[in-house]
Amino acid sequence: PAPPGIPHYLTHADLSAKEIYNLLTLAIQHKHNVKYLNKSSGAPLAGKTLAIMFSKRSTRTRVATESAVAYLGGQPMFLGSQDIQLGVNESLLDTSKVVSSMVDGIMARVGSHSDIETLAKYSTVPVINALSDKYHPTQILADLMTLHEIYVSQPSSPSSYVAHQTHPSKTLPGLRVAWVGDGNNILHSMLATFPKLGVHLNVATPRGYEPSEEIVRYAQTEAGKTNTELKFSFDPKDAVKDADVIVTDTWISMGQESEKAQRIKDFTGYRVTSQMAKEGGAKSDWKFLHCLPRKQEEVSDEVFYSPRSFVFQEAENRKWTILAVIDALLVKKGF
Template identity: 45%
Template sequence: LKAMVGRSFISIDELSNEELRGLLDLSKAYKATYGKGSSVDPVTAPKPLTGQSMAMIFQKRSTRTRVSTETGMNLLGGHALFLGPSDIQLGVNECMKDTANVLSRFNSLILARVYGHADILELAEHATVPVINALSDKHHPLQTLADLMALEDHFGDLKGKTLAWVGDGNNVLHDLMLGCAKVGMNVRIATPKGYECDAGILATTQSLASENGTKPVFTTTDASEAVQTADVIVTDTWVSMGQEDEYKKRIAEFAGYEVNSELMGKANEGCVFLHCLPRHPEEVTDEVFYSDKSLVFPEAENRMWTVMAVMAAQLGRY
């Protein structure tokens, strides 16, 4: 993980396979040390980020990302500041460049959840401390770490396993497909026409897939076809934050993409279900969401272990 020191974390493809492995291993070590059920006394537990601080810019809502990061930073001995849209001058009186410069003088890290991906790139360009992308319209790399950790905890080695995405070709899918290719998983994607994933990210994933010896990414508009041979089915909301005006249109155009027991039944025996949350009622039935095949709550918990690993790696203090 040494090469991650001082670097920003914007998307999963920026990690080498070894860095991705190292982050997942460190996340598991943190869970063992700081998790419920650990015998380590929280008072004497190591606090490698003592004296470090992180500014957290949130342009949109969050439960998991905000709480996991603030709490995780605290467990490691550091301090995190939540800066919501009306807390700082950004966007009203001050531009991203100046905000990046000023926050870099106070803090050791800056995390940001933004609408446009260009904002996170601009922040990283002008910050003199490492930046963490906590979701943009294009990428959600922290989520992928949590998802891969949940899958490894369930299956062990993921090489040769198959992931099927059924739903919107969005930010969550983008990092997940890149991450799957890096750990040797096959990827199958069903999106409605007009909701395909980013073409550039698909091309990058195809080359990672061939480098890592997986099958080429398979894309279709047919959910039933995508889930054939799947060991895990993943979906996300059909209406991401910022797309609320398109709600009616999207619900209509995603007809047939609900993850339900019938669809799960077309996948491999033992197929599990993931969802980054928050979940909306239309994309997955309660029967699947609350079933013993659903890993959604361990997946959510892993958001904390994995972001702890990212922060520690960027600061070179474990």
């Protein structure tokens, strides 16, 4: 097993609120430095390599990771499932020992969450979860960063990005997020994160698509410590009541393609539309987030392409948040 003390990033259940805020403030600072001050990183990863082992497709996570490593002066090494023996012809244990002996960090997108736990257990370098069937933590960092940017008061000039001047602990606690959709890896990551930060979460899933009981229990315990509200329902209109933000995701996650017809039937009534938000009593200025890729079923165009939708800013923020995670683990050596 890995020597003790190697920091991994597998789920926010392993991190404190302070550590999550540290990652957010680092991401916000990087965005400011790169986009608005045009600052170089000083190449702290010169001569270092991040192995990017993905067993599933990716647009955002891959582009964010490769460009973030390049910015830090390191070498991103993309290894797709056709390229290496990722648990197919060689065990994950052996793969982890071999790959980690030659690189400085591993970012992995896997099927079963136990796969990333195995990689981390036997790796001699930090392992970052780039999505598993249970969690997608880097996505939730981008969501929180986007919410911070939305709710921090912005001056009108585009060059005066002020998000870095306000701590996200001033903007995020007290927000009410409604999840309308599948009890999947994205919802699990919100459950592992939001209660710690005091972000209220209203959840609606169809029957049979509830989030994992173990993660719900964890979220309830954390919510009890911070006085955060957590609500669960089978009716999207209950969830959107008083929501500042409505979030959904695809109804058919990667690997569930054969269930498509059944799922589309079971998610009837779950499409996010202006009418649903209005009838359910969302705040009049509610905002919309979606991790992407988006399918037509789960959200109407009139919401997805409207000024309330921050999905493309959220996608861009994948870069700044992943940059922060890599900087924390590979350069600063901790959160």
